[in-house]
Amino acid sequence: xxxxxxxxxxxxxxxxxxxxxxxxxxxxxxxxxxxxxxxxxxxxxxxxxxxxxxxxxxxxxxxxxxxxxxxxxxxxxxxxxxxxxxxxxxxxxxxxxxxxxxxxxxxxxxxxxxxxxxxxxxxxxxxxxxxxxxxxxxxxxxxxxxxxxxxxxxxxxxxxxxxxxxxxxxxxxxxxxxxxxxxxxxxxxxxxxxxxxxxxxxxxxxxxxxxxxxxxxxxxxxxxxxxxxxxxxxxxxxxxxxxxxxxxxxxxxxxxxxxxxxxxxxxxxxxxxxxxxxxxxxxxxxxxxxxxxxxxxxxxxxxxxxxxxxxxxxxxxxxxx
Amino acid sequence: xxxxxxxxxxxxxxxxxxxxxxxxxxxxxxxxxxxxxxxxxxxxxxxxxxxxxxxxxxxxxxxxxxxxxxxxxxxxxxxxxxxxxxxxxxxxxxxxxxxxxxxxxxxxxxxxxxxxxxxxxxxxxxxxxxxxxxxxxxxxxxxxxxxxxxxxxxxxxxxxxxxxxxxxxxxxxxxxxxxxxxxxxxxxxxxxxxxxxxxxxxxxxxxxxxxxxxxxxxxxxxxxxxxxxxxxxxxxxxxxxxxxxxxxxxxxxxxxxxxxxxxxxxxxxxxxxxxxxxxxxxxxxxxxxxxxxxxxxxxxxxxxxxxxxxxxxxxxxxxxxxxxxxxxxxxxxxxxxxxxxxxxxxxxxxxxxxxxxxx
Numbered sequence: 001x002x003x004x005x006x007x008x009x010x011x012x013x014x015x016x017x018x019x020x021x022x023x024x025x026x027x028x029x030x031x032x033x034x035x036x037x038x039x040x041x042x043x044x045x046x047x048x049x050x051x052x053x054x055x056x057x058x059x060x061x062x063x064x065x066x067x068x069x070x071x072x073x074x075x076x077x078x079x080x081x082x083x084x085x086x087x088x089x090x091x092x093x094x095x096x097x098x099x100x101x102x103x104x105x106x107x108x109x110x111x112x113x114x115x116x117x118x119x120x121x122x123x124x125x126x127x128x129x130x131x132x133x134x135x136x137x138x139x140x141x142x143x144x145x146x147x148x149x150x151x152x153x154x155x156x157x158x159x160x161x162x163x164x165x166x167x168x169x170x171x172x173x174x175x176x177x178x179x180x181x182x183x184x185x186x187x188x189x190x191x192x193x194x195x196x197x198x199x200x201x202x203x204x205x206x207x208x209x210x211x212x213x214x215x216x217x218x219x220x221x222x223x224x225x226x227x228x229x230x231x232x233x234x235x236x237x238x239x240x241x242x243x244x245x246x247x248x249x250x251x252x253x254x255x256x257x258x259x260x261x262x263x264x265x266x267x268x269x270x271x272x273x274x275x276x277x278x279x280x281x282x283x284x285x286x287x288x289x290x291x292x293x294x295x296x297x298x299x300x301x302x303x304x305x306x307x308x309x310x311x312x313x314x315x316x317x318x319x320x321x
Numbered sequence: 322x323x324x325x326x327x328x329x330x331x332x333x334x335x336x337x338x339x340x341x342x343x344x345x346x347x348x349x350x351x352x353x354x355x356x357x358x359x360x361x362x363x364x365x366x367x368x369x370x371x372x373x374x375x376x377x378x379x380x381x382x383x384x385x386x387x388x389x390x391x392x393x394x395x396x397x398x399x400x401x402x403x404x405x406x407x408x409x410x411x412x413x414x415x416x417x418x419x420x421x422x423x424x425x426x427x428x429x430x431x432x433x434x435x436x437x438x439x440x441x442x443x444x445x446x447x448x449x450x451x452x453x454x455x456x457x458x459x460x461x462x463x464x465x466x467x468x469x470x471x472x473x474x475x476x477x478x479x480x481x482x483x484x485x486x487x488x489x490x491x492x493x494x495x496x497x498x499x500x501x502x503x504x505x506x507x508x509x510x511x512x513x514x515x516x517x518x519x520x521x522x523x524x525x526x527x528x529x530x531x532x533x534x535x536x537x538x539x540x541x542x543x544x545x546x547x548x549x550x551x552x553x554x555x556x557x558x559x560x561x562x563x564x565x566x567x568x569x570x571x572x573x574x575x576x577x578x579x580x581x582x583x584x585x586x587x588x589x590x591x592x593x594x595x596x597x598x599x600x601x602x603x604x605x606x607x608x609x610x611x612x613x614x615x616x617x618x619x620x621x622x623x624x625x626x627x628x629x630x631x632x633x634x635x636x637x638x639x640x641x642x643x644x645x646x647x648x649x650x651x652x653x654x655x656x657x658x659x660x661x662x663x664x665x666x667x668x669x670x671x672x673x674x675x676x677x678x679x680x
Binding site: 028029031032033034036054055056057058059060061084085087088123124125126127128261262291292293294296297298299300301302303304306307308309310313 | 384385413434435436437451453454455456457485486488489490491516517518519523524525582584585589590646648651652655662663666667670673674675676677678679
């Protein structure tokens with residue numbers, strides 16, 4: 001079928017609920033309303049109110065009860081309505097979801113998938129546009145996944161449902177309906193922890209993910225530069241092999257993400273390149289990211305998020321060395 | 322041995338019914354027809370501004386908007402009960418509270434165009450900026466109330482939270498602080514029956530939301546007809562007058578006649594019959610009936626009143642739409658000083674013209 005990311009995710013969730021009787025979806029407005037972005041549309045009708053659960057407005061409670069279900073042999077798939085609201089459940093994630101396995105040396109496990117829309121560019125109100133991947137990757141113990149298209153979204157979701165780990169599944173709001181691509185009707189898996197080389201090249205490696213994937217692709221196409229473009233797809237664990245291999249080949253690395261610059265995923269990638277490929281570099285690594293500021297109100301977001309011009313100027317700079 | 326360890330109950334109050342008939346025993350002597358006229362004017366104006374904001378959003382001239390349609394009495398009644406130095410803490414739908422408290426109207430429209438400059442709330446308004454994550458404003462309200470007690474200002478704080486908001490941990494924590502600290506915090510639960518698509522019965526098994534205050538040890542608890550502006554005004558005013566003795570919880574039963582926000586489609590989950598049932602209970606309708614019977618209101622009076630105010634609204638929109646954002650303000654406002662690394666980031670953006678590119 002030709003599907004956008006919303007339809008692909010809906011299809012994945014439907015497969016998971018169909019094939020695993022212990023799987024449940026829970027969250028605010030996920031039932032009759034089908035979620036505010038319609039990702040869970042029709043699932044309550046198909047699988048019943050006890051498996052697709054409209055919860056009270058309580059993010060800490062949604063994640064905390066999911067942990068309890070998970071350690072009882074269920075596979076909860078909680079939805080947090082917006083990334084900014086997920087911070088209310090942060091304690092449950094950092095103090096509990098991330099630690100159950102290691103602090104019991106594997107006696108307890110927390111198989112769950114926490115879904116939330118992330119990133120901006122769609123002029124929404126405050127707290128609806130955050131890019132929180134660095135927080136969740138930093139603590140250890142949480143798998144962090146972020147697809148940039150429908151095919152990967154469905155495959156990664158189904159793969160996540162086969163893992164016995166807590167997975168933070170970040171869905172870029174701007175990409176929900178941006179484009180359609182061919183997505184198989186039947187279930188399939190996309191490997192977690194593996195980046196995807198979107199375009200092979202020899203002059204420059206551009207490492208990106210999420211909302212910046214279409215921006216980078218557009219710039220590279222317009223400039224006819226021989227760039228290798230890598231879509232991480234999984235933030236944690238990082239596919240270091242793919243990144244280092246590419247940088248050793250091209251000798252130049254540009255990291256592009258929407259999350260703010262300082263202390264972000266780009267810093268982690270740059271540090272690994274410095275540690276493992278610095279003598280292969282022809283130019284310093286450059287990061288292109290949103291400004292090191294809180295996410296602004298919608299009127300200002302066009303000044304905050306990196307645009308094609310900023311990516312293009314960074315390419316000029318890195319190629320000029 | 323067994324004995325009753327505790328018992329509690331919640332009283333419901335309505336002063337003016339949906340036909341505009343007043344319960345004389347409950348009618349306070351500090352509410353006269355002039356006061357009721359003032360209440361109506363605010364409610365009519367709030368509805369007009371709300372409709373204007375909705376229409377601007379539909380034309381692409383405002384960002385996602387949360388309409389207040391149907392909730393005018395709860396907001397106007399509560400705001401009018403505030404004394405000059407009392408403070409209010411909103412969530413994201415209290416447009417009429419800002420109106421009554423005198424927020425310059427252009428700031429209101431500037432907020433809904435998406436600019437932080439709109440949240441420079443003038444000091445005399447005595448209110449917090451809009452707070453979007455549900456219920457997270459409630460502990461702030463408790464802190465502000467503690468500060469009033471500590472500084473002996475004598476001021477009270479009213480804080481608005483929705484029905485869905487009463488499920489959040491921050492709500493329980495805040496009312497528990499209020500009880501434990503015995504602070505002048507009046508929590509107003511603006512129960513509009515819907516948390517986006519979820520009716521109140523999905524939020525709680527409690528019969529009333531007001532009774533949550535009982536568990537926090539709060540003595541002054543009442544449920545009122547939130548579409549009865551006089552009942553709301555009376556409950557809030559009396560709670561404010563008694564606030565030196567401790568906190569209160571007031572549940573106002575109202576109804577969200579529109580959508581949660583402009584991004585929402587209530588026809589997907591809400592039965593039309595329910596909306597129809599609530600239409601005769603409209604908060605404005607009953608006051609008009611009352612004042613029309615006394616020859617204090619008419620269609621002509623209303624038309625004239627709106628005409629007088631339309632110019633103000635249009636001027637405010639014009640001012641809001643002429644606002645020119647300065648991206649440097651994002652950098653200059655985030656800390657009390659400018660860190661060198663941030664200065665460098667800002668200078669680079671200016672030098673390289675990053676802000677001129679298409680998003």
